[in-house]
Amino acid sequence: MAISDHELIQAWKEVLTLSKLEPGQTVTVLTSAATHPQTLSTALTAAAMLGAVVNRLDLQPVNGEKALSRDSLAYLGTTPLTGNKAAIAALKASDLVLDLMTLLFSPEQHEILAAGTKILLAVEPPEVLARMVPTLADRARVLRATAKIEKAKTMRVVSAAGTELTCPMGEFPAIAEYGFCDTPGRWDHWPSGFALTWPNEKQTQGTIVIDRGDILLPMKRYVAEPITITVKDGFAQSITGGVDAELLAEYMESFKDPEAYAISHIGWGLQPRASWTTLALYDREATIGMDARAFEGNFLFSLGPNNEAGGSRSTTCHIDIPLRKCTVSLDGEEVVRVGKVLDQGQE
Numbered sequence: 001m002a003i004s005d006h007e008l009i010q011a012w013k014e015v016l017t018l019s020k021l022e023p024g025q026t027v028t029v030l031t032s033a034a035t036h037p038q039t040l041s042t043a044l045t046a047a048a049m050l051g052a053v054v055n056r057l058d059l060q061p062v063n064g065e066k067a068l069s070r071d072s073l074a075y076l077g078t079t080p081l082t083g084n085k086a087a088i089a090a091l092k093a094s095d096l097v098l099d100l101m102t103l104l105f106s107p108e109q110h111e112i113l114a115a116g117t118k119i120l121l122a123v124e125p126p127e128v129l130a131r132m133v134p135t136l137a138d139r140a141r142v143l144r145a146t147a148k149i150e151k152a153k154t155m156r157v158v159s160a161a162g163t164e165l166t167c168p169m170g171e172f173p174a175i176a177e178y179g180f181c182d183t184p185g186r187w188d189h190w191p192s193g194f195a196l197t198w199p200n201e202k203q204t205q206g207t208i209v210i211d212r213g214d215i216l217l218p219m220k221r222y223v224a225e226p227i228t229i230t231v232k233d234g235f236a237q238s239i240t241g242g243v244d245a246e247l248l249a250e251y252m253e254s255f256k257d258p259e260a261y262a263i264s265h266i267g268w269g270l271q272p273r274a275s276w277t278t279l280a281l282y283d284r285e286a287t288i289g290m291d292a293r294a295f296e297g298n299f300l301f302s303l304g305p306n307n308e309a310g311g312s313r314s315t316t317c318h319i320d321i322p323l324r325k326c327t328v329s330l331d332g333e334e335v336v337r338v339g340k341v342l343d344q345g346q347e
């Protein structure tokens with residue numbers, strides 16, 4: 001359902017206030033061909049109402065002829081910023097970038113963050129943004145989870161469907177996604193609400209069973225027949241099952257890149273206002289599926305790049321797969337039990 005400009009301006013003002021935007025600071029709104037007009041117009045208005053110097057930087061879309069999908073998170077690596085010194089300079093000189101086009105998993109994003117610029121990604125439909133305006137409680141919940149990840153040496157994931165995965169950790173930092181950028185150089189994504197990290201390179205072992213109802217992204221499909229992925233030394237060695245498995249395997253094969261099969265980020269959903277069912281109610285191209293990534297109690301794993309965490313793998317193929325009804329443990333302590341988050345610090 002549509003929402004009013006007034007509601008979305010209010011939502012932006014809350015997110016910008018949580019992001020500690022100060023009067024006189026510079027906000028640059030980064031747009032491209034797929035930017036939602038209402039998200040853009042209300043972002044510009046809200047930032048100006050908070051006294052910011054507001055710029056808009058519109059970039060030409062890239063990769064259209066290479067990507068097999070219009071999903072901004074499906075084909076990564078290069079962006080309209082690649083090699084674009086003038087645009088990068090403008091963003092580095094800004095206090096806050098509102099990314100309405102998707103820089104995620106790009107080297108340029110890191111360069112801009114390293115300059116102290118904050119980057120907030122916001123590309124979901126306006127009503128999804130409004131439904132999941134972040135809160136300080138979201139931040140506290142996600143930080144409790146990332147604190148546990150930071151201390152852990154091993155994440156283990158099991159399920160009745162047959163998942164048995166062991167992920168040694170420690171090489172990469174834990175990432176908290178809670179929907180706003182409250183510290184210099186921070187990247188975040190509105191909407192979100194999950195904790196993640198990357199397993200130690202080449203050390204994940206085991207089996208992942210993507211069961212009926214689990215979700216493939218960017219395909220935005222609820223799996224109808226279980227898919228079994230065998231993982232050895234951090235890479236998916238085989239992807240077997242029915243037509244969903246064939247779709248996933250053949251799509252990944254089309255990238256002709258062995259790095260696409262690497263286990264990427266692992267973690268779990270912590271957003272109570274996200275829902276597993278939402279994807280069934282949207283046209284495939286109308287959303288990038290953040291409800292699926294963030295719904296409370298999922299185990300979210302990813303295949304492909306690890307440059308987001310400081311790794312060297314920047315494959316353009318990026319697959320996110322949230323699983324239901326898993327039990328996730330850190331060094332033997334359960335943090336999710338059969339799809340339910342166990343959070344001692346429950347507010």
Ligand SMILES: O=c1ccc(O)c[nH]1
Nearest residue numbers: 073177189192302320
């Ligand atoms: O917010 C996001 C979105 C996609 C992803 O793979 C990670 N975080």
